[in-house]
Each structure stands twice: as C-alpha cells, then as structure tokens.
Amino acid sequence: MSKIITHETDLAIIGGGPAGLGAAIRAKASGVKNVLLIERSEELGGVLPQCIHNGFGLHYFKESLTGPAYTYKMLQDAQRAGVDFMTKTMAIRVDGENRITALNRDRLLEIRPKATILCMGCRExxxxxxxxxxxxxxxxxTAGTAQRLINIEGKMPGKRVVILGSGDIGMIMARRLTLEGAKVLAVVEIMPFIGGLIRNEVQCLRDFHIPVYVSHTIKEVRGTDRIEKIVVTRVDQNRQYIPGTEIEFDADTLLISAGLIPENELSRMAGISMNAITGGPVVDNLWQTSTPGFFAGGNVVHVHDLADYASESAGMAAANAARYIDGDRSQDLDIEVAAGANIRYVVPNRISKLQETVSFYMRVTWPLADATVRIGDIYEKHFQFARPSEQIRIDLPTKELAHVHGQLIVSCEGERAV
Amino acid sequence: MKLKSFDVIVIGAGVAGAAVAREMTKYALSVAVLEKNAEVACEVTKGTHAIVHAGLSVNPLTPLKNRGELMGAAMMGQLCADLDVKYQRIGKLLVAFDETQVAQLKALMQSAKRLGLMDIELIEDRSRLLEMEPNLNPDVIAALHTPNTGIVSPWGLVYGLLENAQDNGASVFVECAVTGIRWDAEAQRFLLDTRQGPFSAKYVVNAAGPFSDKVAAMVGDTSFQISLTRQEKVIFDKNYQGAVRHVVRMLNNMGAPGDFICPTVYGDLMAGVEVKPTDDFDACHTTQPGIEEHVLRSSARLIPTIPASAVIRPFSGVLNQCAGTGEFVIRSAPQLPRFLNFVLGGSGLTACYAMAQYLSLEVFPTVADAADLKTRGDFNPCRKDMPHVHDLEPEELAELIARDPRYGHVICRCETVTEGEIVEAIRRGARSVDGVKFRTRAGMGRCQGGFCGPRVIAILSRELQIPPEAVTKKGPGSYMVTALRDDHSVKGEAEHV
Structure with a gap:
C-alpha cells in the first residue's frame, strides 16, 4: 500500500507568514469551508517571530506591535476561524493541476485543493x-540570518561588523547589533541614497551614530578561516570602483542587506508566468496568476514595505479565491497595466474584472521631488516626495476603468531628488 | 601520545589519497589516511571543475598522465556505480568560431587519435550542433565531440572512496597534519610526527597534492617541485537546469582547450576559465576581472542565454601539478623505496583511480615485501551513499520518512535537505558546516545557507555535543557564532566619515 497520503481540501495556502495568515483569515471570513495552511518552518509568522522591534500592525490592527505580537494576534484570529495548520511541512512540488506534494516528519502528502494561494514570501x-x-x-x-541568530538562537554573528546594503533589515540589524555590544563599523550602500525606509534610517542609523557610506561598495573580503578585513571603495555613477578611495575595516563579520527576492520556485513548477522586474507571478486585480486556480499574495508577488500590506494583499487574493471555489470565474475586462516613465513596476499587471476598487502598488525608479503619478489619463496624484524605498499605493474606483481599452500606463513625473 | 602503527599511511585525503587508500585496502594490510584539515576533500578537490576528461589533451611528454586520462575516463563509470557516486557521461563539445579554430580542432583530433583516443568526431553541421546543444551560440561553426567526457562530484568521489576504504578496514584521521617523517632503518619503519601524535608505518604514500613536494622534502626527496595554478569559476542557479547539456568549451589563444561551461551532477551549471599560474596556495580567492571580465564573458560567448544575474556563487580553486611538463610523479623517493610519491595534477580527478591502480599493482609490488602482497579475500568494492531526499521518488521518500521521521523535516529549502541527511552526514564524518554542506548540499543552493545556516549550526552542536560557539565553518579558527553579551568589549575607534 502506498505510504503517500492524499489530502483533499477547498483551499490550500502555501506559507504561514503575514501573507498566509492574512489569506487564511480572509478565506474563512469569505465562507471557504476547509482551509489548509502549510508552513515549512517550526513556527508560524514567517520572519516576524524574529522581528522583535515594533511598528507592525499600524494598518492591519491600528496599533503598533512587535513581530511576535502581530503573529500572535493573527494566529488567534486564524485559529478562531477554524483554519487547519500544518507546520514543519514543506511543499516540494506543485503541478498545474493544483496537486501539491509536501512532506513533514509524519508523512509524504499529496494535497488536492480546489484553489491554492501562493504565500511563500521572499528570501534575501x-x-x-x-x-x-x-x-x-x-x-x-545575510542580515535576516543574523537577526535569527541573535533574536531566536541567542548567539552573536560576530563583534565587528560591516553591513553591505541599506535595506530595512540591515538598518534594523545595525541597531540591534549595537545594542548587543557589537561594533558596527559601516553601513555601505552602492546607490547614492539609502535603500530602506526613512524612519529606519533615522531610528536605527542616525540615532546610533552608525557611519553610513552611500555610493560605496565592498571591493574585497579577506581572511582565510574567519573574515579579517573588508575593503570598501567609492563608486562612480556607473557603479565602477574609484581608485584611491579604498577604506579598510578590521571586521570579523559581514552582513548583507541587498534586497529581497520573491520565492517562486513552486510557482515556476506550476507553470505560472513570471514578471521579470518584480520576480513574482504576473497577477490580475483578483490576484490570480496565469495558471487557473492559483492565486498569490504578499511578498511572493512583489516585496511590500510592511507586513500589514502583505497580509492585506493576500487577503484580497483569498476573497477572490473564495469566489473561484464557489464557481464564479467570470471576467469582464481585459486591461493590461504597464509601468511607464520613472515607474519600476506596478502591480496588478492586468485588470480582468470590475470590482469596487482596484489597488495599484508601485515603486519609482529614483527618488523624485514634486512628483505626480498618473494612471493613464484617468487619474493623477501629487506627492511631495516619491522614493524607491516607499511603495506607492493608489486605490481607484473601478468605474473609472469601465471605458479603458487595451493598455493602462502608470507613470510618474518629478524632479530627481538625489 | 600513544604511537599508532599501520602498514600503510597515506598522507592527504583528496581524490589522490582517497583513491590510493581504497586500492591499498585490497591487500591484507592496515591502512590509515592522515588529513591536515578538519574535513576531507576540502582543498584542491573542492575547487576543481568536476570534469572527467576523455583524453583530448594528450601530450607526448606526459605518458603517465595520458594513460591516466585515457584509462581513467573509461573506468570512471564503473567506479562511480560501485561507490554510488554521481557521475554522468555527457560528452564535450570543443567549439570553433572561425576557420582558424576549425584547423586547430583538426590538429587536436589528429594528435589525440595518434595517442589512442578513438572516440572523437569533428562536427561541422551547424544544425546538428544546435540540435545537440540548443542554446549554443549560433556563431559556432564546428565542434569536436568527445562522448567519453563526463561530469562527477569530486568531493562525492572522495567520500565514496574513503567510506569504502573504511568499510574495508582503513582508518581516516583529520586535523592530523604531518610535521616530520623519519626512516628508522633498524625497525624498517617510518615514524611520522603529526598534530595527533606519533604514527608509524612500513609504507608511506605521499598524496599531499599542493604540499607533496614539502612532504617529500621531509625525507630528503627534492626530486620534484610543485607549481600551482588557479581557476575562477561561477555556479549558476538551478533554474537554468537543462540549458546546457554537454561540457562546452572554447579554444584558447594557443589552440588548446580553454574556458568552459557545463552542467554539474547536481543540476546547476558551472562556468570557468582555463587555469592560470599562481605561486600562492592561499590564492583561493576570486577577483573582479577574473569573474566579471573573464568567466562571465566566456560563458556568455558559449551559451548567450544565461545571464550574469543567474550566478549564485563565484569561487576559485587552486590546483597543483609537478613543475615542468606536469607529468604525474608516481615513484619511490631516492634511497627510500617504501616512501611512494603519488602526485597527480591537472586531470588528477579523471586519472586518480587508474593511477591508484598503477601504484598499487605496478609500483607497490616492486618495493613491498612479498608477504605484504597478499590480497584480502573479503574486499567489498561497493559502498552505498547516504540518502538524498531531493533525488528520491515519492514512494521511496514516503518509505524513508516512515522509517525515520527526520527525513521528513526539511532544513535546507533550496536543495531540499532534511534533518535525517544532516545527522547521517555527521555520522559519516562531517565535523563542520562545510562538511555538512558538501556531503548533503545544505547551503549550496540559491540562498547560500541564509535559511538553513543557523539550523545546521544547531544540529552540529547537538550531534557533536559541543556548544554552538565551537561549531566551525571548516575547522579551527572559522567559528560561526559567538556568545551573546560576553566580556569581549569593543573599543571605540576612528570612524571614517
């Protein structure tokens, strides 16, 4: 007899971070009977249990919470709603027919849902x-690994640290390491501006007098057994080393905070079309992917600024997955959404159905002052500043879109601020 | 420390030492392998290109090496089958972009045929080339095809050889650098001083690779010198699995095989450049021109569809060969017939098994006591590799999880490596994060240990019963973590702002 166990359910959610939990809660609220959430880690919450700083939940719960507290509140809601969880369970294969192969300490499973929401998040x-x-x-x-070492395992990655990249986790770790007695020798950023949120730049770097080197990068790592030296150099506008600008740091540790990449290995197995810029699946305004029955939400689609937004977008995917499971597959629009001038990317990539509003998420390519974002010729919004690190979200009533045909270009005009 | 005595001591646990150790266990002799590092297979073997050459680069000045390459390529399939080591005979395409290079390919083919490589074909039909290698640069006009070229896991081969040697009675000592060797003429034995105390042996095989000239000098043998070369390489993401089917190689300026791109037995792709001389064994570092201007430019010229952004890891390997022609040195030290040098070099991975047999069956009998040539009746040529969950069929995996639940607990996400595999790797000798990584592939994938790193440290700590602070990347000095808030206070310093 086969030892592979078949598990049927209405909705499978892959990943139990802020997106997966948000999707599970919303799916139950939308009336989905059986919701199975699988999570590969020991605990739910994704990266949040190691994020002991606060600032989570301001949008979703209207209060400032730590990562563990945010997880706890979501988990309580999900448990109350009757979501089925499997932790330490890893999906290793997904096919286009919505069959998921997963394993855990008890068994190898084949999960057969009517719909799946991909909530695998991202990696560093x-x-x-x-x-x-x-x-x-x-x-x-990576900065996130160091965060786990300190906050979960209770160990230090090292004592004299250089951080490459000024993403949010890197800045948060600069502060965390300093508080734990390590010396952060430098935060090195290849771009001429900081990569993460302003609030982190102020609260984590400036308030702790951590030296920041923008337009710099690491030219060489030295050391045989353990890091002994890190050589930093200034770069020109084309990111080429400028000779003679080298600085040597006697560091024993290097942390990398150089961007997050949506984790879409499973999505590729399901044959889902990907967006080369976001690194995530191409999705429509229902958060549907190109493979029927597969929805996606949170950082697996594009990297959000805040966990709250990941929970929220996955929740929207769940509400639409609920309709799909009920047999409502209607689509009444076919508008392609494309990134225009100064816009790095915009999500969704397509509008396929008239709903009350469509939420557009986008990032600009460069810091801009006096910026105007335009959605086709039907909408515009002015911003004092638009920065790549800060996602812009615009909710547009769908009735505005009723007369749009073909393509909708989202663009931004402004003064380059750096 | 107590003297440890063996009939045969092999110095060095790379492919050369591992192959010799296994061959010597076919005799009824006690065999020990002494390795100076914390892990076996972690110097030249780790940084090599993993290609089993078919014998195209034969040179009339290196008869032993030619023999090793031709025979080794033919023997590798059976050896890897016996040892349950990953090996694929995928063939090589040595490509030409213009008529001059086509002439060079023809010259290479002629000389290779003269020296015994018959299985070789010049393909000038471009549509056939693109059929064989669909992503090949369309500017390629011809290629020399050697179907016997293979790919193997170099460290996997060492683990297989050594575990099989151990199954047949051999002992392996790590962190056991040899610091001195004396010949005791009265006792007719060698005395070796090591970091693990004194050893004695009737026969010594010097398989110390890049350090073999220094080891030979310990017994006064200065008959050969080692020269070093280095080679920079990159690994591309598994998303490009299948994008390259053969070892695809271009010619260098001298009309010899140069830069290459090829699949690995693990499903990712590797690109590298031809070796360059260096004089520093610690030159195991990558450089910006090496990777950006050389490796990536060449790989894009061979297979244009693979972008630089698909690199998950650049690395560099230092390789040794005997100075001069690069001919292998497999012979006794002058005046000390029982001190056997076993020094390979370029193509050492291909040749290790054939040359180990040459040493054990042709050289050793000329120096050994007749009584020592008795073979073991119970030599077992086969070894079973540890389970690799990633490679199992679903039914096999379900069975394995039912037997041991730890095989259902994934630790490394990118390569699907479970707790069961990591524990088994430690049982088989892994003592460090790299030891686990090379045996299981935990940390070798696209996130490079970002997720599994802390968990591997925790499992090593638990299984070896040492604190996490004592867990290392690759032996003493390469600690992974320190204690939280210890007394090691950090002094303020000049900040370059």
Missing amino acids: RSFGALRIPGTRPAGIY
Whole structure:
C-alpha cells in the first residue's frame, strides 16, 4: 500500500507568514469551508517571530506591535476561524493541476485543493549572488540570518561588523547589533541614497551614530578561516570602483542587506508566468496568476514595505479565491497595466474584472521631488516626495476603468531628488 | 601520545589519497589516511571543475598522465556505480568560431587519435550542433565531440572512496597534519610526527597534492617541485537546469582547450576559465576581472542565454601539478623505496583511480615485501551513499520518512535537505558546516545557507555535543557564532566619515 497520503481540501495556502495568515483569515471570513495552511518552518509568522522591534500592525490592527505580537494576534484570529495548520511541512512540488506534494516528519502528502494561494514570501539576496571578490571565510551572513541568530538562537554573528546594503533589515540589524555590544563599523550602500525606509534610517542609523557610506561598495573580503578585513571603495555613477578611495575595516563579520527576492520556485513548477522586474507571478486585480486556480499574495508577488500590506494583499487574493471555489470565474475586462516613465513596476499587471476598487502598488525608479503619478489619463496624484524605498499605493474606483481599452500606463513625473 | 602503527599511511585525503587508500585496502594490510584539515576533500578537490576528461589533451611528454586520462575516463563509470557516486557521461563539445579554430580542432583530433583516443568526431553541421546543444551560440561553426567526457562530484568521489576504504578496514584521521617523517632503518619503519601524535608505518604514500613536494622534502626527496595554478569559476542557479547539456568549451589563444561551461551532477551549471599560474596556495580567492571580465564573458560567448544575474556563487580553486611538463610523479623517493610519491595534477580527478591502480599493482609490488602482497579475500568494492531526499521518488521518500521521521523535516529549502541527511552526514564524518554542506548540499543552493545556516549550526552542536560557539565553518579558527553579551568589549575607534 502506498505510504503517500492524499489530502483533499477547498483551499490550500502555501506559507504561514503575514501573507498566509492574512489569506487564511480572509478565506474563512469569505465562507471557504476547509482551509489548509502549510508552513515549512517550526513556527508560524514567517520572519516576524524574529522581528522583535515594533511598528507592525499600524494598518492591519491600528496599533503598533512587535513581530511576535502581530503573529500572535493573527494566529488567534486564524485559529478562531477554524483554519487547519500544518507546520514543519514543506511543499516540494506543485503541478498545474493544483496537486501539491509536501512532506513533514509524519508523512509524504499529496494535497488536492480546489484553489491554492501562493504565500511563500521572499528570501534575501545572498552574498554569492553579489559576486563580491575575495575569499570565502566564516562570518558572512545575510542580515535576516543574523537577526535569527541573535533574536531566536541567542548567539552573536560576530563583534565587528560591516553591513553591505541599506535595506530595512540591515538598518534594523545595525541597531540591534549595537545594542548587543557589537561594533558596527559601516553601513555601505552602492546607490547614492539609502535603500530602506526613512524612519529606519533615522531610528536605527542616525540615532546610533552608525557611519553610513552611500555610493560605496565592498571591493574585497579577506581572511582565510574567519573574515579579517573588508575593503570598501567609492563608486562612480556607473557603479565602477574609484581608485584611491579604498577604506579598510578590521571586521570579523559581514552582513548583507541587498534586497529581497520573491520565492517562486513552486510557482515556476506550476507553470505560472513570471514578471521579470518584480520576480513574482504576473497577477490580475483578483490576484490570480496565469495558471487557473492559483492565486498569490504578499511578498511572493512583489516585496511590500510592511507586513500589514502583505497580509492585506493576500487577503484580497483569498476573497477572490473564495469566489473561484464557489464557481464564479467570470471576467469582464481585459486591461493590461504597464509601468511607464520613472515607474519600476506596478502591480496588478492586468485588470480582468470590475470590482469596487482596484489597488495599484508601485515603486519609482529614483527618488523624485514634486512628483505626480498618473494612471493613464484617468487619474493623477501629487506627492511631495516619491522614493524607491516607499511603495506607492493608489486605490481607484473601478468605474473609472469601465471605458479603458487595451493598455493602462502608470507613470510618474518629478524632479530627481538625489 | 600513544604511537599508532599501520602498514600503510597515506598522507592527504583528496581524490589522490582517497583513491590510493581504497586500492591499498585490497591487500591484507592496515591502512590509515592522515588529513591536515578538519574535513576531507576540502582543498584542491573542492575547487576543481568536476570534469572527467576523455583524453583530448594528450601530450607526448606526459605518458603517465595520458594513460591516466585515457584509462581513467573509461573506468570512471564503473567506479562511480560501485561507490554510488554521481557521475554522468555527457560528452564535450570543443567549439570553433572561425576557420582558424576549425584547423586547430583538426590538429587536436589528429594528435589525440595518434595517442589512442578513438572516440572523437569533428562536427561541422551547424544544425546538428544546435540540435545537440540548443542554446549554443549560433556563431559556432564546428565542434569536436568527445562522448567519453563526463561530469562527477569530486568531493562525492572522495567520500565514496574513503567510506569504502573504511568499510574495508582503513582508518581516516583529520586535523592530523604531518610535521616530520623519519626512516628508522633498524625497525624498517617510518615514524611520522603529526598534530595527533606519533604514527608509524612500513609504507608511506605521499598524496599531499599542493604540499607533496614539502612532504617529500621531509625525507630528503627534492626530486620534484610543485607549481600551482588557479581557476575562477561561477555556479549558476538551478533554474537554468537543462540549458546546457554537454561540457562546452572554447579554444584558447594557443589552440588548446580553454574556458568552459557545463552542467554539474547536481543540476546547476558551472562556468570557468582555463587555469592560470599562481605561486600562492592561499590564492583561493576570486577577483573582479577574473569573474566579471573573464568567466562571465566566456560563458556568455558559449551559451548567450544565461545571464550574469543567474550566478549564485563565484569561487576559485587552486590546483597543483609537478613543475615542468606536469607529468604525474608516481615513484619511490631516492634511497627510500617504501616512501611512494603519488602526485597527480591537472586531470588528477579523471586519472586518480587508474593511477591508484598503477601504484598499487605496478609500483607497490616492486618495493613491498612479498608477504605484504597478499590480497584480502573479503574486499567489498561497493559502498552505498547516504540518502538524498531531493533525488528520491515519492514512494521511496514516503518509505524513508516512515522509517525515520527526520527525513521528513526539511532544513535546507533550496536543495531540499532534511534533518535525517544532516545527522547521517555527521555520522559519516562531517565535523563542520562545510562538511555538512558538501556531503548533503545544505547551503549550496540559491540562498547560500541564509535559511538553513543557523539550523545546521544547531544540529552540529547537538550531534557533536559541543556548544554552538565551537561549531566551525571548516575547522579551527572559522567559528560561526559567538556568545551573546560576553566580556569581549569593543573599543571605540576612528570612524571614517
């Protein structure tokens, strides 16, 4: 007899971070009978249990919470709603017919849902992907791994630290390491501006007098067993090293905070079309992917600024998945949404059905002052500043879209601020 | 420390030492392998390109090496089958972009045929080339095809050889650098000083790779010198699995095989450049021109569809060969017939098994006591690799989880490596994060250990019963974490703002 167990359900959610939990709660609220959430880690919450700083929940719960508290509140809601959970359970294969192969300590499972919401989140760009010259000693971690080491495992990654990249986790770790007695020698950013949120720049770097080097990068890592030296250099506008600007740091540790990449290995297995810029699936305004029965929400689609928004977008996917499970597959529009001038990307990529509002999420390519965002010729909004680190969200009543045909270009006009 | 005595001591646990150790266990002799690092297979073997050459680069000045390459390529399939080591005979396309290079390919084919490589074909039909290698640069006008070229896991081969040697009675000692060797003429034995105390042996095999000239010098043998070369390489994301089917290689300026791109036995792709001389064994680092201007430019010229952004890891390997022609040195030290140098070099991975047999069956009998040539009746040539969940069929995996639930607990997400595999790797000798990584692939995938790193540290700590602070990346000095809030206070310093 086969030891592979078949598990049928209405809705499967892959990933139990803020997106997966948000999707599960909303799916139950939308009347889906059986919701199964699988999570590969030991605990639910994704990265949040290790995010012990506050600032989560301002939108979703209207209060400032730590990562663990945000997780706890969501988990309580999900449990009350009757969501089925499987932790330490990893999906290893997904096919276009909505069959999910997963394993845990008890068994190998084949999950057969009527619909699936992909909520796998994102991972950090690795040191290897940055192709930094030099040796490969111990002491190189991504900022998130270091965060786990300190906040979950109770260990320090090292004592004299250089951080490459000024993403939010990197800045938060600069503060965290300083509070735990390590010396953060430098935060090095290849762009001429900080990569994360202003509030983190102020609260984590400036308030702790952490030296910041914008328009700089790491030229070489040295050390045989453990990192001994990190050589930093200034770069020109084309990101080329400027000779003679090298600074050597006697560091024992290098943290990388150089961007997040949506985790879409499973999406690719399901044959889902991907967007090269976001690294996530192409989705419509229902958060449907190109493969029928597959929805996606949260950071697996594009990297959000806040966990709250990941929970919210996955929730929208869940509400639409509920309709799909009920047999409502109607589509009455076919508008392609494309990024225009100064817009790095915009989500959704397509509008396929008239609903009350469509939420557009976008990022600009460069910091702009006196910026005007335009959605086709039907809508515009003015911003004092628009920064790549701060996602712009615009909710547009769908009735505005009723007369749009073909393509909708989203663009931004403004003064380059850096 | 107590003296440890063996009949045969092999110095060095790379492919050369591992292959010799296994061959020597076919005799009824006690065999020990001494490795100076914390892990086996972690120097030249780790940084090599993993290609089993078919014998195209034969050179009349290196008869032993030619023999090793031709025979080794032919023997590798059976060896890897016996040892349950990943190996694929995928063939090589050595490509030409213009008529001059086509002439060079023809010259190479002629000389290879003269020296015994018959299985070789010049393909000038471009549509056939694109059929064989669909993503090949369409500017390629011809290619020399050697179907016998293969790919193997170099460290997997060492683990297989050594575990099989251990199954047949051999002992492996790590962190056991040899610091001195004396010949005791009266006792007719060698005495070796090591970091693990004194050893004695009737026969010593010097398989110390890049350090083999220094080891030979310990017994006064200065008959050969080692020269070093280095090679920069990159690994591309598994998303490009299948995008390259053969070892695809271009010619260098001298008309010899140069830069390459190929699949690995693990499903990712590797690109690298031809070796360059270096004089520093610690030159195991990558450089910006090496990776950006050389490796990636060449790989894009061979297979234009693979972008630089698909790199998950650049790395560099240092390789040794005997100075001069690069001919293998497999012979006794002058005046000390029982001190056997076993020094390979370029193509050492291909040749290791054939040359180990040459040493054990042709050289050893000329120096050994007749009584020591008795073979073991119970030699077992086969070894079973540990389970790799990633490679199992669903039914096999379900069975395995039912037997041991730890095989259902995924630790490394990118390569689907479970707790069961990591525990088994430690049982088989992994002592460090890299030891686990090379045995299981935990941390080798696209996130490069970002997720599994802390969990691997925790499992090593638990299984080895050492605190996490004592867990290392690759042996002493390469600690992974320190204690929270210890007394190691950090002094303020000049900040370059």
